[in-house]
Amino acid sequence: MKKNITQKIVLLLAAFILQTQAAWAAHAIAFFGEPKYPADFTHFDYINPHAPKGGSMVLSLVTLNSSFDKFNPYSLRGVPAPGLAELVFETLTINGLDEPNTQYGLLADDIEVAPDFGSTIFRINALARFSNGDPVTAYDVEYSFKVMTSKAVSPRYSAYFSEIESVDVLDERRIRFVFKRKGRDLSFIAGSLPVFSPKWGKSNQGDVAFADLRFESPIASGPYTIEQARSGRDIIYRRNPEYWGKDIPVQRGTFNFDQIIYKLYKDRDTQVAALRAGEYDFLSENQMRYWCCQYIGKRFDSGEIQKRRFLHANPPAMNGWVLNLRKPRFQDIRVRKALNYALDFEWINDKIFDSEFSRVDSYFSNTTLAAKGLPSEEELALLEPWRDQLPEAVFGPMFEQPTTVPPHRLRDNLDIALQLLAEAGWHYRDGVLRNQNGEPFIIEVAGTRRQSPFTDPIYRNLAKIGIQVRTNLADAATLRTRLRDFDFDYTSVSLREARMPGDELWRAFNSASADRPGSENIAGVKSPVVDALIKQLLNATSQQELETVASALDRVLIHNHYFIPWRYLKNHYVMFNQRLQYPQTLPLYYAATDWAVRTWWDGHSTPNTD
Numbered sequence: 001m002k003k004n005i006t007q008k009i010v011l012l013l014a015a016f017i018l019q020t021q022a023a024w025a026a027h028a029i030a031f032f033g034e035p036k037y038p039a040d041f042t043h044f045d046y047i048n049p050h051a052p053k054g055g056s057m058v059l060s061l062v063t064l065n066s067s068f069d070k071f072n073p074y075s076l077r078g079v080p081a082p083g084l085a086e087l088v089f090e091t092l093t094i095n096g097l098d099e100p101n102t103q104y105g106l107l108a109d110d111i112e113v114a115p116d117f118g119s120t121i122f123r124i125n126a127l128a129r130f131s132n133g134d135p136v137t138a139y140d141v142e143y144s145f146k147v148m149t150s151k152a153v154s155p156r157y158s159a160y161f162s163e164i165e166s167v168d169v170l171d172e173r174r175i176r177f178v179f180k181r182k183g184r185d186l187s188f189i190a191g192s193l194p195v196f197s198p199k200w201g202k203s204n205q206g207d208v209a210f211a212d213l214r215f216e217s218p219i220a221s222g223p224y225t226i227e228q229a230r231s232g233r234d235i236i237y238r239r240n241p242e243y244w245g246k247d248i249p250v251q252r253g254t255f256n257f258d259q260i261i262y263k264l265y266k267d268r269d270t271q272v273a274a275l276r277a278g279e280y281d282f283l284s285e286n287q288m289r290y291w292c293c294q295y296i297g298k299r300f301d302s303g304e305i306q307k308r309r310f311l312h313a314n315p316p317a318m319n320g321w322v323l324n325l326r327k328p329r330f331q332d333i334r335v336r337k338a339l340n341y342a343l344d345f346e347w348i349n350d351k352i353f354d355s356e357f358s359r360v361d362s363y364f365s366n367t368t369l370a371a372k373g374l375p376s377e378e379e380l381a382l383l384e385p386w387r388d389q390l391p392e393a394v395f396g397p398m399f400e401q402p403t404t405v406p407p408h409r410l411r412d413n414l415d416i417a418l419q420l421l422a423e424a425g426w427h428y429r430d431g432v433l434r435n436q437n438g439e440p441f442i443i444e445v446a447g448t449r450r451q452s453p454f455t456d457p458i459y460r461n462l463a464k465i466g467i468q469v470r471t472n473l474a475d476a477a478t479l480r481t482r483l484r485d486f487d488f489d490y491t492s493v494s495l496r497e498a499r500m501p502g503d504e505l506w507r508a509f510n511s512a513s514a515d516r517p518g519s520e521n522i523a524g525v526k527s528p529v530v531d532a533l534i535k536q537l538l539n540a541t542s543q544q545e546l547e548t549v550a551s552a553l554d555r556v557l558i559h560n561h562y563f564i565p566w567r568y569l570k571n572h573y574v575m576f577n578q579r580l581q582y583p584q585t586l587p588l589y590y591a592a593t594d595w596a597v598r599t600w601w602d603g604h605s606t607p608n609t610d
Helices: 002-025 138-148 155-160 186-191 268-276 288-293 333-341 345-351 377-389 410-423 455-464 476-484 503-509 528-538 543-560 592-599
Strands: 028-030 056-062 093-095 102-105 108-113 119-124 164-169 174-179 224-230 234-239 259-265 282-285 305-311 319-323 427-429 432-434 442-447 468-473 490-494 563-565 571-577
Touching: 028 108, 056 268, 056 282, 056 592, 093 186, 102 108, 102 186, 108 186, 119 138, 119 186, 138 164, 138 174, 164 186, 174 186, 259 268, 282 592, 319 333, 333 410, 333 563, 345 455, 377 528, 377 543, 410 427, 410 455, 442 455, 442 476, 442 490, 455 468, 503 528, 528 543, 571 592
Parallel strands: 056 259, 442 468
Antiparallel strands: 028 102, 093 102, 108 119, 119 174, 164 174, 224 234, 234 259, 282 571, 305 571, 319 490, 319 563, 427 432
């Protein structure tokens, strides 16, 4: 009898240990490997857990019409007030900012991913509350998912969540997301679902449909609520003293300002003048012609306004100029490659951007995924089956972007461009590039302004090789319509930045969307090779496999010259009032303004000794 009791105790203890280990592993999910922070962590390393609460932070924003007309950031019609998604709404999980890709529970305190990655169960934190005091339940998550995949929201949200097949409420606190395919990335997509209350828009005076919500105060779970809003001027957020998550590990030491205020300005020059005058506290700048020369005056001289560079490790999104492959002349790879040689990046960077930019040379620049040198044996194994559909250069050294750093010269690059164009049937005669029928090579550029300090030098170089550039001015709405309908020759595009690539590349390059109006496949790429490699990237099962597939894909995309690559910054360029303080440890992957709003504090506030 005693032996049986002992065996039962042992079995119960073993079961308890296993359950504990499962819970320990479920506080966070790393894309590959293990999360950096264990289940009992108290705060992120890049946070000051003792940051004082209080004071205010005033930010600025330039908008086209310097106004907003709703508090709903997700609906299709209208212009939302700034800061809503970051301050008022929360998601099931958040990503750590010092790891490549790990999701930690926010509204969810437990994450259970199926072994085949076909589904994920999230358990809602029992402490989670909406701003009206109601508990957040799995039914609220279900409601939010149905809204975010309906016609009531902007199509980009329904597209983002399109690979979620369904959601199943298991009980008050647990909900399962079932996916259309099996992929490690899908739990991260599900975890990024914003959650809000079904009571938002409902009152004794009647119900307002989600798509029609305007200035009805959101009922969400974030750390701030709207205190005051003046369309065309500003919006003030007040920290919720009853915020449910202030002591959970992922939020400890964050959102320290009592007030966060966004001021709106009609144009950049007004915004710059307002910073000089001390009207707001913080600005992250990415236009180097402003950074180098516009931010001057007594407040800068006295140190009241600080200028700082903050290093980051963000993988830059591929950005640059895209040629419309739906036009016959751009289907020739030699034409696309020639136009790249006409771009003198170094001159523009030096003369206009104070040499602050680096050139994008990969779809995975600044990461271990970027292709280098000759392809490895593993890369060749992926590429060899497609040899007859690929440029021979893919199997050689990685393409190096044209440069004018001595001993290289622009004249030499333009000679290469003319040679490539001649091979493609375009010949330079009497200052004009013509085909065998005598037709001139014309590129029509659609834009909202006739001149630009950095596009004008590009167009002058194109003129040197006989290409005529015609600017077709259009208002912003007309320009969007033309791009949606693929009615363009040449346009600038930036892909979405992603720490764990795959989805954004699929949206930009998959063959099925090339002729679908409004798709993100602006270039019109139709390549079975690209389709197959992106799918393999999405289904990679280890970091090593991810790097191999990404490098092979990088070679294919770069050597096909779909993009004329442009630029990226390795630093954030920030100006701020000296009373603002920030943690000593920087994160790795972050946007400057979001980081400041989330982790900075007012140095005039009383230190937190908790």
